[in-house]
Amino acid sequence: MAESTMHQLTMVEALNLALCEALEHDPTVCLLGQDIGVNGGVFRVTKGLQERFGRGRVMDTPLAECGIVGAAVGMAISGLRPVAEIQFSGFTMQAFDQIEQNMARFRNRTRHRYPIRMVLRTPYGGGIRAVEHHSESREAYWAHTPGLKVVIPSSPRNARALLAAAIADPDPVIFYEPKLIYRAFREDVPDAPETLPIGRARIVLEGTDVTLIAYGAMLRRAREAADDLRDLDGTSVELIDLLSISPMDTQTIAESVRRTGRCVVVHEGPRTCGIAAEVIARINEHAFEHLLAPVRRVTGFDVHFPYFQTEEHYLPDPDSIARAVRETIAWDPTHRPR
Amino acid sequence: MKHGGTVRSSAARPGERAAVDGAGRTQAGANGQGPPAVKEAAAPVPFGRRSIDLVARDRPAAARAATLTGISILNESGIAHDALVPDLPPAEFLRIHRAMVLTRAFDGRMLNMQRQGQMGTFAPGYGQEATQIGQVWPLRAEDWFSPSYRSFGAQIVRGWTMDHLMLLWAGFHEGFAPPPGVNDLPFSIVIGSHLPLATGVAMGLTIQGRRDAVLVNFGDGASSEGAVHEAMNFAAVFTAPVVFVLENNGYAISTTLEHQTGQDILAARGPACGMPGVRVDGNDVFAVMTACREALERARSGGGPTLVEAVTYRMGVHTTADDPKVYRDDAEVEAWRARCPIARFEKWLVGRGLIDEAGVQAVTEACELEVLEARDRFRGRAVAHPEELFDFVYESLPEELREQREEYLARLRAKGVIDPAT
Structure with a gap:
């Protein structure tokens, strides 16, 4: 069996690759968030994606976290697979209501009629010398919320594979990105798409x-x-x-x-x-x-x-x-x- | 470039939805398809002191039409502004009337059942029938409706059966899921939290090239919620095909409008967000229908969102757990009784010769009977399924929850709730 070609990528590049592959292979995938379009996101995870896939699929939104998550849930209800970005996980608190009341509950509330197939990506964690609210690790909130899945990668390769799995998952996934290691090291990431099963250590x-x-x-x-x-x-x-x-x-x-x-x-x-x-x-x-x-x-x-x-x-x-x-x-x- | 109007090339033509561009804006400029232009960071401020146009930039038709309009067609004496009466066949006027009467009959029966301990806490809508029926009447089956919780009248029109709604209010999970074929969201308990969803559904429809619209309702209390503003702002920015119906019934439980907002004309929030605001007499079913029909047509044809404020009054309690005598005078309620949406419509129908007193009586009795039949069906369906507790949380149950489910089922077996042999 021929080994797939490998590329040395940072986690930021690997995440970008996973998003790019999802946009390419699934027409229902779309991205929304603050500054993710022209700017490519404050950490450049979405760099070049709006240019490539258009403003209809990679959307710069108003500065409103509750609106971003709520709109993403609505898009999921309409049949899309949105991937929403919240710029820093500290700001997800402003979207707490939408995550808890709607994103996590809609499948159960409607008895499978409206599954929420969406991913909420957000960078978390300390060590980058940032101002207040930019360094928190509050994954426990979401683990405590029935209906959600919570995933945290630790390397470029597993970040790409887990994000692909999260986008394909039938349930809403909170995808916490360890921004301390966004660019800390490179790792071989294969050309061929790969996924990791959610729920496995x-x-x-x-x-x-x-x-x-x-x-x-x-x-x-x-x-x-x-x-x-x-x-x-x-x-x-x-x-x-x-x-x-x-x-x-x-x-x-x-x-x-x-x-x-x-x-x-x-x-x-x-x-x-x-x-x-x-x-x-x-x-x-x-x-x-x-x-x-x-x-x-x-x-x-x-x-x-x-x-x-x-x-x-x-x-x-x-x-x-x-x-x-x-x-x-x-x-x-x-x-x-x- | 004095008014910033030529910074971007012209937006989607009226009647043309920017299906490819979910941002609802012109593709020029940022995508490099238009001529390079110097962007102004903000709209120009006139030199000196002058009044300012509401929309200063080049914007889609929706924003340019961000005006404030008032509509009243049928007054409380049952006299209509003839030129504005919707052009409908006589039978349809009678169907609208019947829907309003049925709403009130359901309302009364639900209160009755709650008082008898056969129903959970219920939020009646007595007095708001014209707002309820008028807003959903112009919806098509393919359109979407996202109701707040005082919306059973509208839900019945949309195809939620009354026994289904009884299941909902009586605490059965089955009641929350929209019936098959009904393109609605379940209602929202957390006030205003469903508005971002409605905007998101509308954005999703546009992205998928569908030309359906979304109608979402909420109350004057909800208008204070941040989520409501965020939803309206998103809708305007993305030219989303959504109609916001603000049912201003004067009270958020006990809180009056003057304690809710510094601007009594809530429809003014429309132009403030970049969409038309329409303020209608909410006890006038023609006005509500007309505003919503026009707003839906604008939405479906790419004209973006509209805010419709229906000014009405909650004649009854907030919910069955509420006592309005604590916070309002009977005289105020009596004054609104004279503005009853059903009575004025009946006067008009009688005046037009479409129905007579006996006919009204017959409709009322038929609706009472229909509700009783629904109650009987509800009683036949009112069986809880506690064993389903884990069945809808995820598409398939994660391993860790299987263990919890076993523990729970063992509890049900021990209690004799389910067959110990299962």
Whole structure:
């Protein structure tokens, strides 16, 4: 079988490729958002697409997040597959009503008569020295909302494949793009279209001592921590990239923890009711008897995302992740209060 | 280039919808198809102090027609402005009358059922029948209707059966889904949240080259919602084929218009967004029909959106959980009783010799009977299906939800709600 030609792309270029392929192959796909047309989006994810596909399919909209999402839901009702962009995920709060009341509920409200086949793309996360409201990670809101799927890629190749899957998905998908790694590295992306199934995590590194779970921009930091732990401590880390926040791949998580008996979960968002809390709950339900230590989490704190002079202290980094893993491994199960 | 009018080449001709260009604007300029021109960042301001034209730039016909008009055809004495009466066959006038009477009969029966504990909370529309029936009467089956929750009269005209609507208000999931063949959205509970959807459907129709229109209604309370403004603004920018019907019934539960807005003429929001505003007597079915018919024709022919404000009055309670005596005087309600939309229409019909007193009585009785028959059908259909709880959330149930569904079904079995053997 001939290997498809590969191109070294950044995540921005890979996302652009996925959008371009969708517009090309499916006439019902259309794009809407602020500054996505002539300007190609503030991060240039939609660069050149309006020029190529016209203003009827790549629409610059007024500056109104609720209007963008509501109009996209309406377009989906009319039979299109819109991909809406909200410039920064912090601004999705102004569209919260449309996401919760309409995007997430319309299929159920109308008993499958009007499925909402749409994707809401939005860059999330910290580390880019931006002003307030430009760095939040609030994926937990959407994971808490029935009817939605929530997907977060971690590399150019899986970004392209997951966005293709999200656009083809029969249900509404929140697609969070880790803007910290939009251009951080390049990866081989094949010419031939490919998709990844939504709802499946990926084992990035196989290991035997501890399961380390991360997603989005934090995956790279977790990977660095895993490399350090291997090199410095000889620890064998099994690294899982969650990819799909909702539905969550409970099986992959539980099977891994049953093998390793230890687990650390990493994310940028605030800790309370965060994604790690859900992962830990599932480990309790499906792998409790295999645990050798309490599951640790390395997350953002329950404070507002800091102004950017302080953001690197707030965000999980390889050292803090490695420290949590070491503590988990050093946990002595005999030290229990009597 | 004094008025910015020549910055872009002329927009879609009147009667021509810019089907390819979802932006609803000329293709010139940005796409490089027109002559290069210097863009002005803003419309010019006249030197000195002068009044300003509402539309300063070169815009589609819709925006240029962004004027404010008032329409009243049939007054409360039943006297019509003959030249403006819709040109319809006599039988159609009688059908319109019957639809209004049926709406009121349904309203009364639903209140009755609610008081007897056979119905959930219900939002009656007593007094708003002309607005309800008049707005949807000019719709075609292929057009779309996106109702607010006080719209059962309009929904019946659109083909929602009364037993279906009873299921809806009685808390059965089946009631929310539009009946097969009815091109409507379910109504919206969160006030105003359905307007961006209506605009989006209209944009979607244009993108797909369809020449149907969308009609969406909402209330004076909803007019304060940001989503409503965003929806109207989007519709104007994209020349979307949508008609916004603002049912101004004077109250948002207890909040009067003067506490809702600083501008009593809500139709003025139309021109403010770049679309015509039409203010009609909402208790005059001819005025409502005429404004909506014209607006729909404009929408279907590429002329963009219209805001129609129907000035009416909610004679009854906001919902069955409301007591209006707390916030308004009986005298005010009585004054509006004299403006009853059905009574004035009946006077006109009688005056035209299209019906007589006995005929009116017969229609009223027939409608009461029709509602009772619907109630009986509703009772036959009023069976909940708790086992369906997970069946409509996603197209196919994700693995994690299958586990939850099993847990839920076990609960139903334990309670004896479903057969333990299943």
